[in-house]
Amino acid sequence: MRVFVAGATGVIGRRLVPILREHGHEVTGMVRSPERADAVRALGAEPAVADALDAQAVRDAVGEARAEAVIHELTSLPRRIDPRKIERDFALNDRLRSEGTHNLVQAAQAAGAERIVAQSIAFAYAPGPPGSVHVESDPLYLHAPKAFARSAAAVHELERTVLGAHGVVLRYGYFYGPGSSISREGSMGQDISRRRLPIVGSGGGVWSFVQIDDAARATVAALGNGASGAYNVVDDEPAPVSEWLPALAQALGAPRPRRVPAWLARPLAGSYGVTTMTRAQGASNALAKRELRWQPEHPSWREGFRTALG
Numbered sequence: 137m138r139v140f141v142a143g144a145t146g147v148i149g150r151r152l153v154p155i156l157r158e159h160g161h162e163v164t165g166m167v168r169s170p171e172r173a174d175a176v177r178a179l180g181a182e183p184a185v186a187d188a189l190d191a192q193a194v195r196d197a198v199g200e201a202r203a204e205a206v207i208h209e210l211t212s213l214p215r216r217i218d219p220r221k222i223e224r225d226f227a228l229n230d231r232l233r234s235e236g237t238h239n240l241v242q243a244a245q246a247a248g249a250e251r252i253v254a255q256s257i258a259f260a261y262a263p264g265p266p267g268s269v270h271v272e273s274d275p276l277y278l279h280a281p282k283a284f285a286r287s288a289a290a291v292h293e294l295e296r297t298v299l300g301a302h303g304v305v306l307r308y309g310y311f312y313g314p315g316s317s318i319s320r321e322g323s324m325g326q327d328i329s330r331r332r333l334p335i336v337g338s339g340g341g342v343w344s345f346v347q348i349d350d351a352a353r354a355t356v357a358a359l360g361n362g363a364s365g366a367y368n369v370v371d372d373e374p375a376p377v378s379e380w381l382p383a384l385a386q387a388l389g390a391p392r393p394r395r396v397p398a399w400l401a402r403p404l405a406g407s408y409g410v411t412t413m414t415r416a417q418g419a420s421n422a423l424a425k426r427e428l429r430w431q432p433e434h435p436s437w438r439e440g441f442r443t444a445l446g
Contacts, residue, residue: 137359140201140249142166142188142240143209145175147315148255148308152209152352153179159356164201166194188236191243198243205359206244208254208298210236216323219409222283230290237294241301252303253358258344258368258419259310259412260291269342269374270419272307272366283408295366302364306355309370309419312437313348314446320388325445328381329390336405337398339378341416344370347440350432357430367424372435374418380437387441 139156143149144165153176156163163181166188167173173183184201186193188210198206212228237254244252261270262277276295280288295305312318319325327333346354346369354369381393398410405413424430434440 138162138164138202138204139359140164140166140184140198140203140206140244141181141209142194142207142236143211144179144181144183145172146209146211147311148348148351148355149209150179150315151348152207152355153181155349155352155356157181161359164197164203166197188232188239191239194239195243195246198240198247198249201247203244203247203249205251205253206240206247206249207355207359208237208240208252210240211255217317219406219412222406222408223286226287230287233290233294237297241297241303245301251359252298252301253355254294254298254303254305256291256295256305256307256366258307258370259416260288260307261417261419263415264417268417270368270417272368272423281407281411283406299364299366304358304362304364305366306351306358306424307366307368307419308351309344309346309368311348311351312345312440313444316348316446318345318384319446321446325388328385328393329388331391331394333381334394334396334401335378335381336396336401336410336413338414339376339381339395341377341411341413342374342418343377343380343412343416344368344374344418345380345437345440346370346432347434347444349444350434353433354424354428354430357428361429362424362427365427367428368419368421369424369430370419370421371432371437371440372421373437375437377413377416380441383438384441387445
């Protein structure tokens with residue numbers, strides 16, 4: 137199959153392209169600048185240079201690749217996320233999720249692509265009762281607080297556009313592993329090693345993780361399995377911050393994280409940061425495992441943090 141990967145040199149794209157090639161797919165990787173073309177070639181793919189916000193350029197790139205499937209992995213995230221500045225720092229990322237998705241889906245349809253697969257997130261569900269583990273039929277967070285409102289709307293627009301084209305939406309959990317922020321060299325790994333990432337309040341916020349290569353394998357599985365729809369791509373064990381953060385510190389050989397009250401953390405982490413630490417909720421992978429015929433090689437972050445951080 138001829139597969140067009142938009143965002144081929146991003147965090148997941150770098151892991152995805154080699155796995156696609158292992159499965160016998162012919163891969164074209166789209167990047168924004170000519171300077172990144174060599175990085176695409178190094179992954180074993182043919183480069184296509186186009187700005188995702190330029191509809192005609194994207195249409196031309198997808199058409200020239202004669203794409204049979206299009207995978208949307210477009211992101212533009214800062215190397216270090218400051219939860220106080222989400223609204224400012226995620227401006228381009230939100231445009232890629234809204235405008236960029238429209239351009240890519242229209243290009244895929246014009247090229248006659250048979251499959252569209254797009255990256256979303258498993259932590260944009262509307263809050264449910266305490267202890268909720270969200271399934272795909274649960275509503276997204278359409279009335280989010282101001283700091284996250286535009287980003288939440290962009291996630292909804294991405295999913296609406298892709299599902300409207302009978303595509304597949306993969307709601308990835310928090311990535312960990314090589315090249316991600318949760319790795320030995322990543323920003324969160326460095327903050328933990330320097331004891332700059334404390335447990336806030338109760339640490340009761342629940343996160344769902346996925347190891348980066350497991351996410352890539354789920355993406356490949358979605359090319360041939362599953363009906364149009366959304367799927368949570370997460371591991372088997374949603375976990376509260378109070379459990380996973382000390383385990384991650386231990387895996388990194390770092391000191392045990394401090395604990396700070398929410399009121400003290402709010403000026404440094406903002407309301408969004410405090411919420412993710414204290415009130416976030418996890419997601420279930422049952423549908424993806426059943427319909428995509430996917431099994432994570434790292435079913436729990438407990439083992440994954442020890443062996444697959446990179």
